[in-house]
Amino acid sequence: xxxxxxxxxxxxxxxxxxxxxxxxxxxxxxxxxxxxxxxxxxxxxxxxxxxxxxxxxxxxxxxxxxxxxxxxxxxxxxxxxxxxxxxxxxxxxxxxxxxxxxxxxxx
Amino acid sequence: xxxxxxxxxxxxxxxxxxxxxxxxxxxxxxxxxxxxxxxxxxxxxxxxxxxxxxxxxxxxxxxxxxxxxxxxxxxxxxxxxxxxxxxxxxxxxxxxxxxxxxxxxxxxxxxxxxxxxxxxxxx
Numbered sequence: 001x002x003x004x005x006x007x008x009x010x011x012x013x014x015x016x017x018x019x020x021x022x023x024x025x026x027x028x029x030x031x032x033x034x035x036x037x038x039x040x041x042x043x044x045x046x047x048x049x050x051x052x053x054x055x056x057x058x059x060x061x062x063x064x065x066x067x068x069x070x071x072x073x074x075x076x077x078x079x080x081x082x083x084x085x086x087x088x089x090x091x092x093x094x095x096x097x098x099x100x101x102x103x104x105x106x107x
Numbered sequence: 108x109x110x111x112x113x114x115x116x117x118x119x120x121x122x123x124x125x126x127x128x129x130x131x132x133x134x135x136x137x138x139x140x141x142x143x144x145x146x147x148x149x150x151x152x153x154x155x156x157x158x159x160x161x162x163x164x165x166x167x168x169x170x171x172x173x174x175x176x177x178x179x180x181x182x183x184x185x186x187x188x189x190x191x192x193x194x195x196x197x198x199x200x201x202x203x204x205x206x207x208x209x210x211x212x213x214x215x216x217x218x219x220x221x222x223x224x225x226x227x228x229x230x
Contacts (some may be wrong), residue, residue: 001169034216036152043220044144044152049207055218087152091215094166096142096154 002027004090006099012107019075021102023088028068032092035064035073038101039084047086048073080106109133109219111203116224119193129186129203129221137161137181140206140213143188145199146223153199156188157206157213171197193228200225 003026013019023033031051036044046055048064051071061076075082083106088099115127129141143155156167156177165177176189186203201224204217 038152043202043222044217045220046207046216046218049216089152089216094157094215095168096215098152098154101151 001095002029002090002092002097004088004097004099006086006088006102008102009100010103010105012105013078014107015078015080017078019078019082019104021073021086021088021104023066023071023073023099025069025071025090029090029092031067032090033064033066033071034089034091035062036087036089037082037084038087044087075104078104078106109205111205111219111221113201113203113221113224116201116226118227118229120230121193121195121228123193124189124191125193125226127188127190127201127203127224127226131184131186131203131205134205136179136184138209140208141177141179141186142204142206142213142215142217143177143186144202144204144217144220145197146202147196147199150199154215155201157215158186159213160211190226193226195228198226198228 033051035048038044052064085101085103110132112130119125140159142157158177174192178187203221205219206213207218208214
């Protein structure tokens with residue numbers, strides 16, 4: 001099975017900072033990559049699919065890029081409401097596989 | 108609006124069985140594949156199983172294959188997960204999630220999630 005590895009596992013940044021999270025697949029997955037946000041005590045929320053397509057209603061400060069094995073999620077200007085754990089997920093074939101998550105906190 | 112409401116969680120002894128249900132509303136249930144995804148306490152997300160829109164095909168994670176069975180009743184807009192031979196490592200919040208793809212097949216990413224139901228496997 002394809003493994004998904006995120007880095008860093010956690011980060012702390014100031015409000016307004018640009019934040020980047022990376023996700024690496026153990027094999028090429030084209031652009032079959034989604035990103036989810038899970039706020040503390042809440043349900044995961046789909047942010048991005050097809051590596052770079054923003055889900056309806058998601059703020060434009062979120063963006064995704066990449067193809068093949070290397071992907072990034074960028075928050076252009078970190079806001080207090082962005083405190084959450086972010087997961088990447090590959091979906092080119094079963095089984096769907098998630099990264100281990102990146103916890104984002106405010107400094 | 109799309110709603111997914113899970114039920115059936117609780118404390119169960121190792122080796123026993125438990126059945127989870129998910130009631131769907133706000134969309135045409137029979138048009139979408141449906142999934143179960145779980146999250147152990149303080150841990151990440153793990154996909155568990157999928158059933159295609161007409162119930163003709165099911166797929167499972169290796170960790171639950173042969174022990175769990177996913178099913179659906181399109182006349183009642185209900186998704187189920189029968190969990191047998193439960194192990195302590197099956198302890199998790201179980202989420203019902205809708206596949207993003209409208210029609211036959213599945214894309215294996217999830218645009219709507221329920222609130223989850225906690226299953227604790229412990230003696």
